[in-house]
Amino acid sequence: MSTPLRLGLAGLGTVGTGVVKIIQNHAGLLAARAGRPVEISAVSARTRGKNRGVDLSDYGWEDDPVALATRDDVDVFVELMGGADGPAKAATEAAIAAGKDVVTANKAMLATHGQALAEAAEARGALIRFEAAVAGGIPVVKALTEGLAGNRMLRVMGVMNGTCNYILTRMENAGLPYAEVFEEASALGYLEADPTLDVGGIDAGHKLALLASIAFGTRVAFDHVELEGIERISIDDIRHAADMGFRIKLLGVAQMTGRGLEQRMSPCLVPAGSPLGQLENATNMVVLEGDASGQIVLRGAGAGEGPTASAVMSDVLDIARGIRLSTFGQPAATLAAPIPARATAAAPYYLRMVLQDKPGALAKVATVLGEAGISIDRMRQYDHADTTAPVLIVTHKTTRDALDHAMGGFAATGVVVGHPVAIRTETL
Amino acid sequence: MSTPLRLGLAGLGTVGTGVVKIIQNHAGLLAARAGRPVEISAVSARTRGKNRGVDLSDYGWEDDPVALATRDDVDVFVELMGGADGPAKAATEAAIAAGKDVVTANKAMLATHGQALAEAAEARGALIRFEAAVAGGIPVVKALTEGLAGNRMLRVMGVMNGTCNYILTRMENAGLPYAEVFEEASALGYLEADPTLDVGGIDAGHKLALLASIAFGTRVAFDHVELEGIERISIDDIRHAADMGFRIKLLGVAQMTGRGLEQRMSPCLVPAGSPLGQLENATNMVVLEGDASGQIVLRGAGAGEGPTASAVMSDVLDIARGIRLSTFGQPAATLAAPIPARATAAAPYYLRMVLQDKPGALAKVATVLGEAGISIDRMRQYDHADTTAPVLIVTHKTTRDALDHAMGGFAATGVVVGHPVAIRTETL
Secondary structure, rough: OOOOOEEEEEEEOOOHHHHHHHHHHHHHHHHHHHHEEEEEEEEOOOOOOOOOOOOOOOEEEOOOOHHHOOOOOOOOOOOOOOOHHHHHHHHHHHHHHHHOOOEEOOHHHHHHHHHHHHHHHHHHOOOEHHHOOOOOOOHHHHHHHHHHOOOEEEEEEEEHHHHHHHHHHHHHOOOOOOOHHHHHHHHOOOOOOOOOHHHHHHHHHHHHHHHHHHHHHOOOOHOOOOOOOOOOOOHHHHHHHHHOOOOEEEEEEEEEOOOEEEEEEEEEEOOOOOOOOOOOOOOEEEEEEEEEOEEEEEEEEEOHHHHHHHHHHHHHHHHHOOOOOOOOOHHHHOEEEEOOOOOOEEEEEEEEEEOOOOOOHHHHHHHHHHHOOEEEEEEEOOOOOOOOOEEEEEOOOHHHHHHHHHHHHHHHHOEEEEEEEEEEEOOO | OOOOEEEEEEEEOOHHHHHHHHHHOOHHHHHHHHHOEEEEEEEEEEOOOOOOOOOOOOOEEEOOHHHHHHOOOOOEEEEOOOOHHHHHHHHHHHHHHOOOOEEEEHHHHHHHHHHHHHHHHHHHOEEEEEEEEOOOOHHHHHHHHOOOOOOEEEEEEEEOOOOHHHHHHHHHHOOHHHHHHHHHHHHHHOOOOOOOOHHHOHHHHHHHHHHHHHOOEEOOOOHHHHEEOOOOOHHHHHHHHHHOOOEEEEEEEEEOOOOOOEEEEEEEEEEOOOOOOOOOOOOOEEEEOOOOOOEEEEEEEEOHHHHHHHHHHHHHHHHOOOOOOHHHHHHHHOOOOOOEOOOOOOOOOOEEEEEEOOOOOHHHHHHHHHHOOOOOEEEEOOOOOEEEEEEEEEEOOOOOOHHHHHHHHHHHOOOOOEEEEEEEEEEO
16 A cells, blocks of 8 residues: 555544544545545644544644644644634644645634635645535535536535524524523533624635635635624514515525626525435535536534534545645636625515504505515514504515615604614525 | 646447547646646547537547557557447456556456456556546545555445436436436436446446455456346335335445455435435535544436547546556455455344235235244335235335345245335435
8 A cells, every 4th residue: 555645633623523533533534535645644623632522642742733734744734623724724724835735624714814824725736625614514615626527617506504403493493582592502512603604694605705706717715705794683583484485594605797796695585395405413415516417405413513524534544545636626826806796686585674553654654665666575563561562574576676675765764773684585 | 738638538428428528628727737738649439420519630540449458659558348248348458458558448348357347557657547438527536546555444325327327216216117217318328328227227336346456455346246227116115215214215325344255235214304305306425434534425417428528538537647556445455355255234124025916915925034033123014906015015124135034935925916126225
């Protein structure tokens, strides 16, 4: 058997531990598939002594991930620390400078610095691979970059943040308010250290921006993702949606149109019986739409030790097998600067707002919608006890621009209390 | 830009024409992704003059695919003729002998001769790639071979014959009998020249055997697939299943157990609301279950010009990018000879049979089931006009062996008319 592939593994949290287990438990299997052994030379983490349930005694230890990344006995630097900057970026840069290949699960780093890192790696003849950064165990980066390489991609869509999906399905199944489920998720350790990354849609937006780069041959443009989180979704929204046969999902859509690259990540109503509507808990789903392939749907666990470690190992095995691919599917220097375009496709919208309970309030709201060119499919005023009245409106198909115009007009009516909630309906 | 990758394309039916269109329409895109142009040097088909809606005038022509496969200006032989033997096999062997890489959509050839062909190719340093042979546009071979390479695979399942799924969903949606829908499908050109390949489950069995080889590191063992087709499924079966909340799908399952490799392809009842139950028409779905990844579900078009050509191009682009992988994910010589094992996992079964309408008939059938250790969940005798009575039985969980024992016993009762239909229930 030929030369082993030697890894330096930085980050021994859930995913890192999962990678160690796979390498220890499946040594023979991996060697048979790769044609060479896959070994760990050394590891790095914040605290050395901690019991992680795996035996690390055969591996070298580095307190400093930069030192790990540049060790002579490391061929591939596996970065599982996370964080857009700081040690993860420093160590990745050091690995590249030393000509090492990099496997990372770090969507924040790549969504922020992916172009510069990919250019540096390619200039040095090194790889950066990131299957584990998007949709956990689903091999979606590979499916898109390689499996659909013969397609002009039309659209990439997906539910890619398991935590948000957990919160939304838990709210619906248990009938609990957002704040309560948020606390539960926090206690269960499902949330990032900065929970805004999850519930603000940022983490999912990072993933969408990475897929869009591959799909459309453009530089990663996370700054241009139209982002909306799930913080303002109430249990009432979920109930109203259910009454109409819909569920609310944090859905990302990226597509290239004649006007430019559209990328949005926002809560959407999707039919409850559709594949997206049926997604429960932390499951992810990605839809890749190519001009030849049609819609390819991929579903699987979006997070967790096993699934994410499986994705890391996919990249490691590729490298062990001698597969050398550009980070984003074509040389980084050839990626186009995307022209960001606002999503303009029309869709029905769900609107929930609170009105002052006085004569003519509903008429004023209806007038604002009419003036924005938005026609109403259904409107319902709910029972109420105090001096305000909750109102639910479902519009016919309209654009986000027209809707934003109306949203601006609501304030001027003087009868709308607080901020209305607007949720797009996708009938995918 | 570096040296072009030059193809010799044998077979200009739907898929071959689709490949020509992608190469002509997406030349720039493919070159950007592959880092080199992808070109067609020459083509071959049965009739030269036929108008195929694509311009072939820039390409060389060979009447003989063997001559095409060995041309000096061909780097990759793309075999889209089909057939387990004959010209497809002869030309594939010739290409390999000449050191050319082969991309094929030919599941019959690989399920029959895959081991010998892969060994020959690997001895010669050539590749055989076959993404298009399984599940049309779904990049499932790549997902399994590469995307899940870090997993010990537990199970591979799928609905992989679009024609059977079309027939079954059409029967249900239109309330038509099997024979009528079969004729429709035939008129629409959905059936293979030998329709038994489709409706007998053979084509789907070929695909399952190919995936099982990759998943479990074993030689392709199509001969050991327990095969059952859809020919005996009646509209009554479909209706009874629907009444119980199920749909009938031709489902393949391969798994490695302590006793050996189980492979079966047979009609099954699946919950109507499940992802598998919702599959309509020619859509395919494959479930890959790894020990780390968990269940990864892939769905897409299982046939057709665009989807299958997309899969062919995935292999072509891999080769253009310098990706070199063993046909079945590890060197063919290292694949184990599988020990075939009969599927033993218990499941509820659906039984439909016709009894002579005389006293004690039902009791005799119930006795046979009881003696085989099979308990009855539900039993129903339907209205009838003549001297025979249709009976529907749903069993509690039982094994195929116990069921076959009972099936043997039914004949001896003297009250069962014809052959009972038995369909397994999967609650995946």
